[in-house]
Amino acid sequence: TKRLGLLRLVPRGLTVVDVGAGSGYLLPELAEAGARVIAVDQVPRQLEKARRRAAELGLANVEFREGDFGALPVADREADAAFLHLALHHAPDPTAVLADVFRALRPGGNTVVTEFMAHDQSWLRDEHADLWLGFDPEELAAMMSGAGFTDLQHERRPFVRDEVRERSGPASDLEVFVISGRKPLQP
Numbered sequence: 001t002k003r004l005g006l007l008r009l010v011p012r013g014l015t016v017v018d019v020g021a022g023s024g025y026l027l028p029e030l031a032e033a034g035a036r037v038i039a040v041d042q043v044p045r046q047l048e049k050a051r052r053r054a055a056e057l058g059l060a061n062v063e064f065r066e067g068d069f070g071a072l073p074v075a076d077r078e079a080d081a082a083f084l085h086l087a088l089h090h091a092p093d094p095t096a097v098l099a100d101v102f103r104a105l106r107p108g109g110n111t112v113v114t115e116f117m118a119h120d121q122s123w124l125r126d127e128h129a130d131l132w133l134g135f136d137p138e139e140l141a142a143m144m145s146g147a148g149f150t151d152l153q154h155e156r157r158p159f160v161r162d163e164v165r166e167r168s169g170p171a172s173d174l175e176v177f178v179i180s181g182r183k184p185l186q187p
Contacts, residue, residue, distance in 0.1 A: 020085070023049035076104065089116060117137070156176070
């Protein structure tokens with residue numbers, strides 16, 4: 001999003017998949033970029049929240065698809081880019097998710113993953129259904145490389161979502177990192 005500076009990593013006007021769209025946090029910025037947005041979530045309640053948000057904002061270029069992150073309801077090479085914003089830590093098998101995102105991208109397509117740095121905030125397992133307590137950026141880069149992504153770049157960012165910061169306390173602020181990669185033009 002603008003706050004995270006993610007859109008600079010993907011050209012405007014493309015087909016973008018928002019993997020783990022949740023309540024639609026990224027939808028306004030993705031839709032503003034002129035993209036055709038495919039919002040995917042495996043939780044019908046979350047997808048309904050995203051639909052309502054898109055309707056309230058008048059976003060006409062968003063399509064909603066229910067499906068598992070490891071078996072995306074997206075055709076092979078259908079997308080130019082994919083965003084996974086704080087979604088991978090909800091996946092039982094992050095490696096399978098990254099492999100499926102790779103499958104869904106056209107050659108030359110980008111993926112951008114925003115994730116928590118590894119942390120010890122175990123309350124997130126109960127309150128937010130987190131399966132992973134963050135990731136080490138190098139470990140996630142290795143997973144992405146194993147899925148076939150190249151040109152990997154990552155950087156740390158502060159995490160600013162107030163309700164989590166409030167719950168986790170000022171002494172234990174969560175950090176996120178953004179990692180991007182590209183599907184090669186040639187196999």
